[in-house]
Amino acid sequence: MSRAQGAEQQNDSDWSLLERIVRKDELALAALYDRYSGLVFAEATRILRDSGAAEEVLQDLFYQVWRTAEKFDPARGSLPGWLLVAARNRSISRLRRRSSRDDEELTENSVVLPCTLETTAAQNQLLGRVKTVLSSMPDGQREAIELAYFEGMTHSEIAEHLGAPLGTVKTRIRSAVEILKQALA
């Protein structure tokens, strides 16, 4: 692939790349992979704490995009949003040795991102905002919401894990979510 082609593909929208993937354009899949594999891999590795397992999740997800791209409806959500949600679900399922639905369709679990992640600059900017928001939270709030997101724990499980009252945990998570919503609005 020439530099011009690479630059062109960097500017392609997710939807444009997806249309080409439907037509079995390997370069489009490679471009989509280059765009989002870092985010997906970091998330899966954080949840699984196992690079090899995270690689499997990553490869399986993008292979599913390749196989079922025609089923994805951009009107119902964003592709990177689906990738992040699906990577989380599959990683937590593996972590907890639950049966996971690796064949879940792209039409399920519609995800609407509040912003774009199509460019590296946009990703870096959002990444900075999320980390700033989390670091601004009290330790208890941040720990609770991270246990919920990266460990897949419910209110009760977090309360038990932290040895904190259930009501306290619910309040901490609710507050953390509100802070996140406002920061990303």
Place this chain on the structure above:
Amino acid sequence: MTNDHPIRAEEFELFALGVFPTEESASILAHVDSCPECARKLAEARGRVALLALAAPEKNPPAVVKQRLLEKVRAGESAYVAPVRIRETRPPVRWWNTIWAPAALALAVATVFLWISDRGLERQLHEIQRATQTYQKETQHAQALVSVLAAQDTVTVKLDATPAIPKAWGYVKFNPRMGMMCYTADLPEPPPDKVYQMWAVPMTGNPVSAGVFMPSALHNGHMPMAKVPTGMDCKWFCVTVEPKGGKPAPTGPKVLVGTL
């Protein structure tokens, strides 16, 4: 929560986060499937919550993952290349394991059979080697006998009986050039622990033993052969009765005597 919706607007993020109990989540999901408004709110909440993924430490996948993905895409599902990963699981039971044990047993039986067969063949080989050695000795004996009997300078010496065994007889074929002699005799079985011994007696010097023999060994035309000094000036031959194993010089009674 309202009468129409099982989840309040501010709870969609919590639901997307997955902190609700399983039973409650199931009823909410069932509602979302039939409520476009809640489905939209849930999709937006999922998007906000999904951004928490960006809190994970940044980490890029190894280049080989992309390479494997593209290889898999090119090869299609039939040639799926699974990511290389060490699993702490028991190895799967392969179909060939079911034939491995019988195959190993059959191999062991075949090995024992071949070992026994090999032992039999080895025994046969030894017997053949012994028979071959015997045949070679007999052949060499026959060749030497023929060469002595056929030689023009071989002389025949008749052996006469003595009073010890009046009806005995025999003769010697002697070739001084070849230093060889052979003989035969008609004698009764010697006393127990005794054998007959043939002697070549030179003009001067001590008698030379030409070997011990039993009459039964002379049956079927067998003629013992003996090596004597080449060019020996023989005067006469005689057969004596000696203890088993023979003697270096005649000690027993003469039973046959012949003069050259």
